Amino acid sequence: MIILLKKEWLEMLRSYRIVWLPLLFILLGISDPLTNYYMEDILATVGNMPDGFSMTMPELAPSDLLIASLGQFQMIGLLVIVAITASMISRERQNGTATLIYVRPVSNFSIYMSKLIAMALLTLVCTIAGFGASMYYTYLLYGGVSTTAFLLLMLFYWLWLLMVIATTITFSALWTTSIAMTVAIVLFPLGILLDSVIGAYWHYSPYKLALYGASWLTTQSDYLWGTCSIVVAWTIFVSLLGIWATGWKRSTTKI
C-alpha cells in the first residue's frame, strides 16, 4: 500500500495537482472578503448611480464572510474535486495502465485506500489553504473569530469532503469515468444546491454538515453531531463498498 501511495503522491506532484488545486481554493477563499469589502467601489464604477444616491451596505460580521467562502468552496471547489476524483480508478482500467498493477499480488484494499488517502491529504491541504486565505483577508478587513471555532469549521468541512471523495472513488471503482463523473456531479455540487433550496424540511442531511460545522462561529447547531454520525457511517460504508467494487471490476481492465 505504501508503494501505491508513493505512486499517487508522485502523480500528484508531476501533474501539479498538489499546487493548482490549493491555489484555486486560495483564490476562492480570498474572493468573498475582498469583493464584499470593495462592493461600494465596484457598484460606483459599474452601475450608473444617480447623483446623491447612497446605499447602506449591510454590516458584515467576520463569520458571514467565512460562511460566504464556504459557499464558494461548495460550488466551484467541490465541482473540481469531484471531476478529478471520478476518474481515479476507472481511467486506469480504461486506458490499460491498471493491467500491469493488477497482475501482481496487490490487494483491493491497497488499490482503493491509496487513492482515498492521497485525495484525503490533498483535500486537507485545500481546506487549510482555502479557509486560511479567507480567514487572513477577513481578519485584515473585518476582524477575527475564535481560533477553536475556526479550526472546527475546517475539520467539519474536511470531514464532509472525505465523504465526497470516498463516495466518488467508489463510483469510479464501480463504473466508467463518464458515468461516475455524471452521478457524482449530480449527487454533490447539484445535490447541495437542491438541499439549500428545499432542505428546510429536514435537519439531518450530510449536505448540511459543513454549515453546521460553521455554526461553531455563532451558536452551535443541535443537529451537528447527528449529521456528523451519518456522514462518518456513510463514509465507512461507501469505502467498504468501494474496496469490494475494486475487486469486482478488476477483470474489466483493458488488456
Add this chain to the structure above:
Amino acid sequence: MIAAHLTKQFGAHIVVNDVSFTLEPHTATALIGPNGAGKTTILSMLTGLLKPTAGTITNNDVQIGFLPQYPQFYPWMTVLEFTEMAARLSGLSTKEARSRAHEALSFVGLEEVLTKKTAALSGGMKQRLGIAQAIVHRPAILLLDEPVSALDPFGRRDMMSLLKKLQQTTTILYSTHILNDAEEMTDQILFLKDGALIEQGTLPSIRARYMDPRFAVTFCEQADAQAFSTQHQVELIEKTVFVPMTSYPTMQHLLSFLSTTYAPIVKIEQHTSSLEEIFMKVMSL
C-alpha cells in the same frame, strides 16, 4: 503450470472451450491461432485477471510475469521508477527492487534511458520496458501476449533473441498469429481455433504430420498440365501439377510414370509444405 478443461463464457458466447495443456519447466510454448481465437482470454485467465467459467489452473503459487500486447505505462513515470515499482509490488524489498530493476533494464537494453519518461519511449522501447517489468521479479513463468506482432523486423529480431535468452531460466508461454515466429523458439505448439485446441505437439511432430511431401511437375503448356491433372486426379496450380509421394516414393518411379505422357515438361522438384501452409491446413481442420 497445468491448465485443465479451461472454459470461458461471456454471456452466451463461448470464447474458450475446454482447453487443457501443461507447461513443463524451462520450455517455451507457442499459442497460435487467428485473431479472435481466444488467445488473449486464455492468457488473462492464466494471469488471474479473469476467472474461468469452468476448469482449473494449477501453478503451485509460483510468481508470474505478464506482458500484454499493448503494455500501457504511466506517462509521468520514468523507466526506472516504473520498473522499481513493479518489483516492489511483486514483493521485493526497496534495495532488492532497485538492483533487480537495473539488472532487468540492462538486460533489455534500456540502461541508457533510465530517467526518461515512459511517454517519450518509441514502440520498440515500450515493448522492452514491458519485458523488463515482466521479468524484474524473476518469475518462474512468463506469459507474453503477441510479443512481436507490433514490432518492425529489427525489433522483432531483438525481441526473439531476448526471449531465447530468457528461455534458459524461465518457462515461457507466448501467443502469436504467425507460425514463423513460433519456429524460432518453441518446444510445444498449441493451435487454437474458435476457442478450442485443435492440435498440439512439438514443431517436428507437427511438421511430420502436415508437411505432405509431393512432386511438383511443371509443364510448358497450361493445356497439358490441365489435361494431366484431370486424367490423374492431382492438384493443379497454373502450369504445375502436384503428384503425391505416396504413390511414387522415388524420382525413378515418377519418371517412368511421366514417360507415358509426351507433353513437354520444364521442371520437376520435391515440394514440402511451408509453415504458412501447415498453419492454413491445421486451421481448416
Add this chain to the structure above:
Amino acid sequence: MDTLNWALIAPLIVIQFVLMIMALIDIKRIHATNGPKWVWILVVIVVNTIGPIVYFIFGRKNV
C-alpha cells in the same frame, strides 16, 4: 474608499499568473494533450483562472 489597497489585490493577480505559467510550462513539457496544444495555450492565456484549471482537469493526456 477611493484608492485600492494594492497589497490586498496583488496576491489575487499573482496566483492567477502562477496558474497560467504553470499550465503553459506543463503544456510545453507534456508529450501530448487531449486536442491540439495551441488551442490549450490559447485557452490558458485568454480565459483567466478557469482556463488553466480546465486544462489541468481535461487537457492532460494520461497514456
